[in-house]
Amino acid sequence: MTSEITYAEVNFKTESKSSGTNSKSLSDPKKKTSPHRSNPSFPKLLLTSLLIFLLLLAISFFIAFVKKDWSCCPKNWTSFESNCYLISTTSVSWDKSEKICSETGAHLLVINTKEEQEFIIQKLNENYAYYLGLSDPEGKNQWQWVDQTPYNESVIFWHEDEPNNPAENCALLLFRPTTKKWGWNDIPCSEMQYSICKMKKIYI
Structure with missing residues (x-):
């Protein structure tokens, strides 16, 4: 009888330890992993830079046109x-x-x-x-x-x-x-x- 009790206690402790480990793994966000995703702001930044460049180019052409023809x-x-x-x-x-x-x-x-x-x-x-x-x-x-x-x-x-x-x-x-x-x-x-x-x- 003593032998059975001891087994039960050991078994309980093992389950508790295992249960605690799983709980910690599930609740710890630091250990979560996610697949690599590209930065969604990069296309917007590229588009903004392109628009600024085109705007500056248009202004340059306008100034050159005015200087040439408005004299x-x-x-x-x-x-x-x-x-x-x-x-x-x-x-x-x-x-x-x-x-x-x-x-x-x-x-x-x-x-x-x-x-x-x-x-x-x-x-x-x-x-x-x-x-x-x-x-x-x-x-x-x-x-x-x-x-x-x-x-x-x-x-x-x-x-x-x-x-x-x-x-x-x-x-x-x-x-x-x-x-x-x-x-x-x-x-x-x-x-x-x-x-x-x-x-x-x-x-x-």
């Missing part, structure tokens, strides 16, 4: 490419002409290309001559532009046999009836002539 010249000025031009209606000396231009934020006409020369002469009156922003202060045939643009020998439009006088230190644009052509001519800077001002377009 203007002051009233009464003529537009050509990225510049504005104003043809004077009074005749003054070369120095006075340059001063008048500088007071408007411009300078006397500097011609950089054949296309620019062709554009300008279409706007001029053949009966007048117009000062350029080109001078030879020392009379050494060292011509220079008022805006410090290099004097390019490949882009010059002097009339034949011009310049021809070291005492004539300023250049103007005039029409010669004999050749029926516009071209540059040297002239004393004190001569009263018309002029052309040039400035960069205003960008909004």
Whole structure:
């Protein structure tokens, strides 16, 4: 009889221990395992980044478009490419002409290309001559532009046999009836002539 009781006690303890172990396993969340799942926020983050990139790209294109196309010249000025031009209606000396231009934020006409020369002469009156922003202060045939643009020998439009006088230190644009052509001519800077001002377009 003693033997049976002992067995029963052992058996009870074993069951209790086993039951306690199972209970602990089921109630302990730290030991639960779940299958690996991808982060659900990753696609949203990728989509947001893409939308921001596209928005910035659109803004950049818009700014570039506005800068290119929304430009203007002051009233009464003529537009050509990225510049504005104003043809004077009074005749003054070369120095006075340059001063008048500088007071408007411009300078006397500097011609950089054949296309620019062709554009300008279409706007001029053949009966007048117009000062350029080109001078030879020392009379050494060292011509220079008022805006410090290099004097390019490949882009010059002097009339034949011009310049021809070291005492004539300023250049103007005039029409010669004999050749029926516009071209540059040297002239004393004190001569009263018309002029052309040039400035960069205003960008909004």
